[in-house]
Amino acid sequence: MRWRPLSVLRMLFVFLFVFPVYWTIASSFAPEASLFEVPPIVPTQLTLNHYRALFDQRQFWLPMRNSLVVSTAATLLAIVAGTLAAYALTRLKFRGRSLLLAGVLAVSMLPQVSLVPPLYLALRATHLIDTYTGLVLPYLSFALPLSIWLLVGYFRQLPPELEDAALIDGASRVQSLWHIILPLAWPGIATAAILTFLYCWNEFIFALSFTLGPERQTAPVAIALFRGRYQVPWGQILAAAVVTTLPIVAVVVAFERRIVEGLTAGAMKG
Amino acid sequence: MTTSPRAATADHADAHLARWLLLPALGVIAAVVGFPLCWMVWESLHLHDLRMPWLGRPFIGLANYRDAMVDPRFRTALTHTVLFVIVSVTLELVGGLVLALAMRQATRGRAALRVLILLPWAIPTAASALVWRFLFDSQAGLVNEVLVTAHLLHAPQVWLVDPVLAWIPIVAADVWKTTPFVALLLLAGLQNIDQSLYDAARIDGARPWRELVEITLPLLKPAIVVALAFRALDAFRVFDLIYVLTGGGPGTATESVSLYTFSALLQKLRFGYASALSVIVFAATFGLGLIYIRVSGGHLLSVER
Numbered sequence: 059m060r061w062r063p064l065s066v067l068r069m070l071f072v073f074l075f076v077f078p079v080y081w082t083i084a085s086s087f088a089p090e091a092s093l094f095e096v097p098p099i100v101p102t103q104l105t106l107n108h109y110r111a112l113f114d115q116r117q118f119w120l121p122m123r124n125s126l127v128v129s130t131a132a133t134l135l136a137i138v139a140g141t142l143a144a145y146a147l148t149r150l151k152f153r154g155r156s157l158l159l160a161g162v163l164a165v166s167m168l169p170q171v172s173l174v175p176p177l178y179l180a181l182r183a184t185h186l187i188d189t190y191t192g193l194v195l196p197y198l199s200f201a202l203p204l205s206i207w208l209l210v211g212y213f214r215q216l217p218p219e220l221e222d223a224a225l226i227d228g229a230s231r232v233q234s235l236w237h238i239i240l241p242l243a244w245p246g247i248a249t250a251a252i253l254t255f256l257y258c259w260n261e262f263i264f265a266l267s268f269t270l271g272p273e274r275q276t277a278p279v280a281i282a283l284f285r286g287r288y289q290v291p292w293g294q295i296l297a298a299a300v301v302t303t304l305p306i307v308a309v310v311v312a313f314e315r316r317i318v319e320g321l322t323a324g325a326m327k328g
Numbered sequence: 329m330t331t332s333p334r335a336a337t338a339d340h341a342d343a344h345l346a347r348w349l350l351l352p353a354l355g356v357i358a359a360v361v362g363f364p365l366c367w368m369v370w371e372s373l374h375l376h377d378l379r380m381p382w383l384g385r386p387f388i389g390l391a392n393y394r395d396a397m398v399d400p401r402f403r404t405a406l407t408h409t410v411l412f413v414i415v416s417v418t419l420e421l422v423g424g425l426v427l428a429l430a431m432r433q434a435t436r437g438r439a440a441l442r443v444l445i446l447l448p449w450a451i452p453t454a455a456s457a458l459v460w461r462f463l464f465d466s467q468a469g470l471v472n473e474v475l476v477t478a479h480l481l482h483a484p485q486v487w488l489v490d491p492v493l494a495w496i497p498i499v500a501a502d503v504w505k506t507t508p509f510v511a512l513l514l515l516a517g518l519q520n521i522d523q524s525l526y527d528a529a530r531i532d533g534a535r536p537w538r539e540l541v542e543i544t545l546p547l548l549k550p551a552i553v554v555a556l557a558f559r560a561l562d563a564f565r566v567f568d569l570i571y572v573l574t575g576g577g578p579g580t581a582t583e584s585v586s587l588y589t590f591s592a593l594l595q596k597l598r599f600g601y602a603s604a605l606s607v608i609v610f611a612a613t614f615g616l617g618l619i620y621i622r623v624s625g626g627h628l629l630s631v632e633r
Contacts, residue, residue, distance in 0.1 A: 068430040068441075075508060076444055079451075081470060082459045135356075143353035152343035158350070160621075165361050167617040169565040171586040172606035175371065175593050176364035199360040202353060231345050260452040262568035263586075267594060278454035282572045292462055299455035306450045314443045317450075321509070322516035 086296035093292050108293035109301075118298055120272050121280035125302075127190055128265075128276060129258035132197035133205075137251050140205035141243075145235055147206070148213040149221065159210065166203040170263050173199055181268055188270040196264040204257060205250045208320055212246030213239070249320035252313050259306060277302040365610075372604035378597035385600075392604035401580060402605065405588040412495075412584065413563040416502045420559055421552065423503060424510030429544075431511065432518050445508035453505065457572035460501035464488065491581030494574050498582060501569055506562070510555045517551025518544070557620035564613060585609050 085093060087104045112118045147155055177196050178187075186192035216239065224234045240247075265276040272280065281298040284291060310317065372392050376385045396402050431441060448456065463470050464487045472484040487493050525543050534542070545552075567586040570576060576583035576591070583591075589609060593602035 065430075065433070067426065068433075071427050071430060072441070072444055075448055075504065078456075078459055078463060078504065079447055081463070085462070139352040139356060142349040146346040146349035150342040150346040150349070151339050152346045158354075162357075163621070164614065164617065165357060167561055167613055168361065169586060169606075169609045169613050171565070171567060171589045172368065172610040173361065173364050174590065175599055175603045175606055176367040177360070178593070179367070179371075179599065180364060195360050198356050199364075202356055206353060231342070256450055260450075260454075262452075262454050262571075263590070266571075267590075278452045278568070281458060282454045282568075290465075292465070295458050296462060299451075299458055302455050303451045306452070307447065310446050310450050311443055314439060314446060317446060318442055318512055321512055 082296050083300055086293065086300050088293070090293045108297035112294050112297050112301065116284075116294065116298075117272065118277075118280065118301060121275050121277040122301065124190075124274055125259060125276040125278075126305075128193045128197065129255055129261075131190070131194045132201045132258045133251055133255045135194070136198055136201035136205045136254050137247060140202055140209050140250065141240075141247060143206050144209035144213050145239060147210050149218075149239070150231070162203045162206050162210075166200065166207060168199070170200065174263060174267050177264070178267060187268055188274045190274065192268050193265060193274070193276070196268060197258050197261060200261075201254050201258055205254045208250040208253060209243075209246060212250070213243060215246075216242055245316070249313075249316045252309060252317060253320045256306065256309065256317075368603045368606055371600055372607050374600045376598075376600035376603075378599060388600070392601050393608070395601065396604055396608060401583070402585070402588055404580065405583045405585045408582065409564060409566065409584045409586075412499070412502075412566060413560055416499050416506075416563055417556065417559045419499070419503045420507045420510045421556060423507040424514050424555065425548075425552075427507060427511035428514035428518055429540075431515055442512075445511065448505050448507075449509045451505070453568040454572050456501055456505055457569050460497045460504070461488070461573050464497040464500075488574055489578050491578055494578060494582050498570055498573055501573060502563065502566070505569075506559060510559060513555040513558070514548065514551050517548045520551075521547045553620075557616070561613060561616055561620070564616065565609075 084101050086108055087106070088101050089103055089105050089107070092101075092103060146152075147159060173196065177199075181187050181192045181196075186195070220242070221234050221238050224238050225231070229237070260278065261276070262278050262282070265279045266282070269275045269279065275283070277298075281295060281302060284295050284298065373387060373389060374385050375383060375388045375391070377383060427445070431438075431445075464472075466472065466484055466486040466488075469484075469487075471487070472481065475481040476484060485493065487497060521544065525547075526539060529539050529543060565586055566584050567590065570582055570584055570587055571590075574582045576587045580588075585605070586609065589602055589605040592598050592605060596602075
């Protein structure tokens with residue numbers, strides 16, 4: 059092998075990227091006192107105290123539940139509406155398709171903070187502050203363009219011949235969408251759903267702005283607002299970071315290939 | 329193009345169906361994006377301060393925008409943001425390229441490698457920001473420990489109270505989080521390069537360095553442009569990372585435009601002014617986006633395959 063240095067480099071990179079993850083997990087199981095000592099690389103003492111405190115005292119299951127409800131609802135709505143829209147944008151002929159697609163792209167470039175002032179006023183006027191609906195609707199502002207964008211990329215790759223054959227045989231567009239396109243496209247739809255879910259799970263600024271307390275706060279906001287009485291409760295914060303990330307790790311491990319395809323296709327395929 | 333009456337009817341039916349299929353998506357986008365954006369522009373032309381409701385909501389034209397232009401805190405935040413974009417995106421592109429080249433050579437354990445490098449990207453930013461705050465913590469932090477033990481520092485450094493040093497954990501966290509993402513985009517680009525080009529270069533006796541400069545980089549340019557644009561847009565909007573890591577502090581030393589807009593909004597409750605700031609941030613992002621579409625040759629928007 060001529061490129062020997064690359065494998066050394068690869069090891070170094072893996073170490074750099076993985077070590078903080080390892081360190082977080084190890085520290086979340088370390089007794090509070092030992093967090094402030096010279097840290098051994100391999101923890102000598104393990105404790106579940108931080109995790110216990112997290113769920114017993116801080117009721118961290120609440121924000122986890124909220125994250126799950128809001129992310130799932132937003133993802134489902136975005137994928138259903140997104141699939142219909144993406145089918146129309148890729149398979150049906152009508153004027154203004156390119157313009158619509160450009161609009162979707164423009165919306166996905168929007169800085170989230172720009173939407174906070176008007177959405178806040180709108181949600182306040184409709185009494186939706188601190189409700190699930192009041193989070194799901196704002197989430198759709200990024201989840202829907204994202205899923206349309208990913209699905210358009212995927213639908214374009216499906217061979218049009220299959221559908222043409224069905225149409226010539228007298229099937230209607232709706233029948234062909236249901237019986238031909240959806241069964242073919244489900245891997246792409248699943249990929250779009252996974253990525254949309256990840257983006258919803260990680261969302262921060264809307265959840266921070268449009269909730270008032272732990273009853274409706276999502277997990278990322280809940281950990282960011284952790285405070286201790288006397289000092290920073292590092293043990294619990296790290297345990298919370300681990301718990302918040304666990305569902306994501308499960309998704310990544312299970313769908314690693316799809317996520318990579320979805321991420322790169324969205325950016326690469328013209 | 330000649331169309332038979334039948335095809336014309338089919339096209340008409342298509343257009344009709346398209347309207348119905350697009351209705352839910354466009355309705356939602358109009359409700360949660362279009363309408364709020366228009367409201368925001370309207371709001372930005374008014375004096376609307378929730379702390380002073382007795383002032384009402386008088387129309388003041390472009391006064392909010394004039395204020396923003398001379399607002400030293402906004403200008404500083406803008407400078408911070410631009411510098412952050414330049415430094416972090418440069419590091420991420422270079423790191424991502426190296427990582428992508430290293431991954432291309434990997435033969436064994438590719439799936440495991442992909443999971444490992446996807447993790448930093450997939451971890452919620454709020455969580456990773458806290459992890460980096462922990463690593464750079466003055467007492468419990470590993471960074472101080474390592475630097476002092478290696479005699480690179482005499483005494484533990486209090487990173488987060490120094491206006492300049494506080495940027496180091498922010499940039500480090502951002503680079504850690506998004507370099508893998510850039511690497512994946514570039515790796516996809518690398519895999520599209522025809523292997524025979526390298527074979528030919530090798531027969532001609534090209535050194536690895538010249539292969540990189542004369543084959544890899546020129547052919548990878550489209551992927552690099554895409555990665556650059558994605559990252560620049562994202563980094564320009566940076567919010568959660570800084571909000572959680574430093575809160576914009578010490579003082580306002582690490583405040584980004586998103587953070588300043590947010591604080592004008594929810595801490596000072598100056599809705600009119602915050603809306604004007606939002607319009608400016610939106611216009612800047614949109615401008616960056618247009619440049620990106622132009623540079624990428626507009627192919628992203630073509631409907632034909």
